[in-house]
Amino acid sequence: MSDLLERLRGRGWRMTSQRRVVAEVLDGDHVHLTADDVHARAAQRLPEISRATVYNTLGELVSLGEVIEVSTDGRAKRYDPNAHRPHQHLVCSNCGTIRDVHPAGNPLADLPAEERFGFAVSEVTVTYRGLCPSCA
Amino acid sequence: MSDLLERLRGRGWRMTSQRRVVAEVLDGDHVHLTADDVHARAAQRLPEISRATVYNTLGELVSLGEVIEVSTDGRAKRYDPNAHRPHQHLVCSNCGTIRDVHPAGNPLADLPAEERFGFAVSEVTVTYRGLCPSCA
DNA sequence: TCCTACAATGGACAGAGTCCAAGTCAAGAA
DNA sequence: TTCTTGACTTGGACTCTGTCCATTGTAGGA
Numbered sequence: 001m002s003d004l005l006e007r008l009r010g011r012g013w014r015m016t017s018q019r020r021v022v023a024e025v026l027d028g029d030h031v032h033l034t035a036d037d038v039h040a041r042a043a044q045r046l047p048e049i050s051r052a053t054v055y056n057t058l059g060e061l062v063s064l065g066e067v068i069e070v071s072t073d074g075r076a077k078r079y080d081p082n083a084h085r086p087h088q089h090l091v092c093s094n095c096g097t098i099r100d101v102h103p104a105g106n107p108l109a110d111l112p113a114e115e116r117f118g119f120a121v122s123e124v125t126v127t128y129r130g131l132c133p134s135c136a
Numbered sequence: 137m138s139d140l141l142e143r144l145r146g147r148g149w150r151m152t153s154q155r156r157v158v159a160e161v162l163d164g165d166h167v168h169l170t171a172d173d174v175h176a177r178a179a180q181r182l183p184e185i186s187r188a189t190v191y192n193t194l195g196e197l198v199s200l201g202e203v204i205e206v207s208t209d210g211r212a213k214r215y216d217p218n219a220h221r222p223h224q225h226l227v228c229s230n231c232g233t234i235r236d237v238h239p240a241g242n243p244l245a246d247l248p249a250e251e252r253f254g255f256a257v258s259e260v261t262v263t264y265r266g267l268c269p270s271c272a
Numbered sequence: 273t274c275c276t277a278c279a280a281t282g283g284a285c286a287g288a289g290t291c292c293a294a295g296t297c298a299a300g301a302a
Numbered sequence: 303t304t305c306t307t308g309a310c311t312t313g314g315a316c317t318c319t320g321t322c323c324a325t326t327g328t329a330g331g332a
């Protein structure tokens with residue numbers, strides 16, 4: 001993620017301590033934090049950071065394509081920094097833990113034309129559910 | 137859906153006018169109403185029905201397996217009465233319209249064991265997105 | 273160093289959903 | 303048919319997630 005800051009700067013993103021902290025919190029693999037999680041972790045380093053700033057920054061990272069927004073259930077959206085390698089998600093139906101997974105096959109090709117109802121289909125998301133090892 | 141009421145009665149469901157109206161509103165193919173939609177339509181026939189009752193009844197229908205809860209975006213959940221024939225969803229990224237679709241293939245089989253992280257995977261939901269004919 | 277446009281703040285607000293105490297009623301019993 | 307009772311409904315308060323906006327602050331170029 002260290003080069004994320006560089007990429008953002010290169011795109012003319014104005015660098016502030018708040019944005020830096022949010023970007024740093026979203027570092028690593030299998031990271032799927034809610035906005036509130038991000039706010040809590042960011043506030044450990046920058047206690048006065050506001051919720052609105054966290055939401056704004058997450059929204060910008062999403063529209064820049066650096067972070068993916070994941071809504072697996074009807075609850076809070078999660079933010080996934082693994083935006084540069086296509087993947088799907090595996091969710092524990094009990095505790096909500098999320099893992100990134102890379103299934104074989106191409107689900108887009110599995111949808112026959114007569115099942116497309118004239119839609120210009122451009123995207124597929126696949127969500128696997130089951131019990132994680134700790135919950136099983 | 138006419139036999140839904142029979143099935144529910146057979147399961148010992150106490151039949152009230154509110155429950156009957158909610159079940160009747162959820163009738164048909166390609167029906168994907170929000171709880172608020174259901175409440176609005178139910179209220180046309182039974183003006184004094186409360187939001188809490190609609191939520192309670194929808195929740196019961198879901199746990200009885202008669203209705204599927206669909207959360208396609210971060211917005212309101214939708215309720216799909218087509219629970220007895222497995223299917224996936226095709227969503228318009230512009231207007232949110234939903235269609236039931238029946239893709240070929242078996243996405244569960246596409247997830248290799250080494251990508252399951254020890255989860256007992258039991259379910260897959262596939263959501264196709266694109267522009268519907270009216271929005272394209 | 274100074275400016276200024278862009279960013280952060282925090283508090284109000286909105287939408288979706290849950291909870292609860294009190295009142296109502298479906299359906300079995302007599 | 304009427305009675306009884308536990309299940310159901312109500313509406314209002316509440317929570318959670320997210321958005322909006324006027325005000326204040328500041329990064330970074332001149």
